[in-house]
Each structure stands twice: as C-alpha cells, then as structure tokens.
Amino acid sequence: MDNKKKLARNKYETNDDMINLIDNLNRDDDVKYNRRAFLKTAVGASVTLGLATLPFSIKAMMNTAGEDDKRIAIAKLSEISKGQSLNFNYPTDEDPAILVHTKDGKFVAYNNKCTHLQCPVFYEKEQDVLLCPCHKGYFDVKSGHPLAGPPQRELPRIELEIVDDTIYAVGRKVRHG
Template identity: 45%
Template sequence: MENEKNGRIPFDEDNYTHNISKNNERSIDRRSFMKTLAGAAGLFAVSTLPWGAVAAKELMGLNNKKYPELEIAKLNQVAVGDAVEFAYPGEHDSALLVRLGENEFKAYQNACTHLRCPVFWSKERDQLVCPCHHGFFDVKSGEPTAGPPRRALPEIVIKVDGGSIYAVGVKRYEA
C-alpha cells in the first residue's frame, strides 16, 4: 500500500488547483481600476490644498510685505561706476549696488536666475556677469542679455537720503 501512494495524485481530482476558490474571489476590472485611480487622484488633490492655500496667502501678501530699511553705504564712499556688495533683505541674501551716475543707482539680488551662482559687476563690460555659465545681465534693467538665464534679477528698491544710500524693499517679479 505504501508503494501505491508514491507517484500518484493524492486526491481523486486530476486538477492541482483544487484549493483555489473561484467564488467570492476579488477581481478588478477596468471600471474598478478607474474608480481606484480617480479616488487616489482625488485624495492627492485634496491633500495638497493646505499647501496651495499657504502659497496663495504668501503670494497675495507680497504687495503688502514690509522690508527693513538698511543703510548700504555713504554717498561719498561709492564712486560712479563702482559696486558695493551687501546683504538684503536678510543677512544671508547677497545683493549688489551699482552706481551708474551721479544720482543713478541700481541694486539687485546677486544670485543668477539660472542656477543661483553669484553675479558680479564688470565695469569694463558695463554688465552684471555670472561666471558659472557665462550669463550676462543689463545693469539698468536686470534683464538677461546673454547666456542661459531667462529671467531678470530681482531688483532692490533704493532710496538716497541725507548722504546715505538705503535699501528699502524688493520689487515683485513680473512674469
């Protein structure tokens, strides 16, 4: 009898899938898949709403944002054609002031709009230069003139008062 069991199917059935129950089996068809996909997309959309609200609140309040007034330099310390580096609006935000004429000043945040490399004033070229990827910016408008940058440098609002040059704000970027 022991020899009869060896090499034989243990049950009378000739189907090895006898333990799989096809009734109440969970299946997913195209309609169920699309419902699941739409539900997941809806859940993702709803979960991002708080962050969108925070971003919208920040963007809506940019016009009302108050910046500190910071003395950059004395008028007699900056010659026409020279530049001064300073930090504005925060202590880690590097900026650059250029004196273009007797009463003409321009200041920009000096992080290139391409990959945030530092921007330098080139008196010889009369341009702001980003040496990382050979980006050039017009000093009067901050607009890129050559290289990979596509956006203008953020401009800092300047005020001259009592023989000193002050930074008083940052202009909002116009698309």
C-alpha cells in the same frame, strides 16, 4: 489557423503549459494590453505632475509673512565711486545683493543670486553689465533683465532712497518690467 480547428491543447486560452508559454506572442492581446498600459502610464504621469505643484503652494503659504519694505542703510555716497559696486544683504541676511554706481552716475541695486542656478552675479565695469561667471549669464545693469546666456528671469530689483549722504534700501520687486 482558426482557433476552432486547432487541437484542444493548442487552442487559445488552453491550460496546457506549453501553450501558455507563448501566450504573450498573441499580437491582438499584445496591442490591446500595451494600449492599456500606455493609457495608465499617461494617467499616472498626469497625476504626478499635477500633484507636484502642491508643495510649491504649501511652501508659498508658509512664506507669506511680510519680508519686504524694510529700510536699511547700505552705504555712504562717498564710499562708492562711479563704476564701483558694493555687496550687502537685503531684505534678510540670506539674500545677498549688489549696489552698483553705474558709469552714468546712477545707483541701482539687485539681489545678486543669478536666476539660473543661484551663482553670485558681479558688476563688470568695462562692459557695464552684470555678469554671472558660472555659465556666462549677462544682465542689463540698468534694468536687471537677462541679456545673454542661460538666465531667463530678471534679477529682483531693490528700491533705493538717498537721504542726505546715505543710500537706503527701502523695498524689493522680484518681477519688474
């Protein structure tokens, strides 16, 4: 029915209480106000997501003090035979790492916190891979890149130097290859 033909108390936007009770059933308004609320929510979501990047920048600014390129002795060559691994910490005591003497006779080292959920990664001699047992994440022992499972990023590679009989860690590359 046209709004003009209605009795005064039934007209749209009347002050009559019984009419106001069903105001929210007006379809046009319903659509209009939902549309507005939808857009406001989208703006809120966009602002929230955008500002959520700020703490990472602030934390990055606080972390920029040089940490890598320390030179520390890890082990003697004689202490680690082919197919064996050894745990150490590099570049700080809070960064666990693993030194592997591969079946091919090469030495490689990585930080051994899994890039999925930070579980420790172990060397699997039989398959010649690095394995995170928490969620079955496999990493290539030669490159540190993920082969299978949930991890998406490579393990940080620790650069090694062998002088005389000693293996040294001399630097770290977080993203490589």
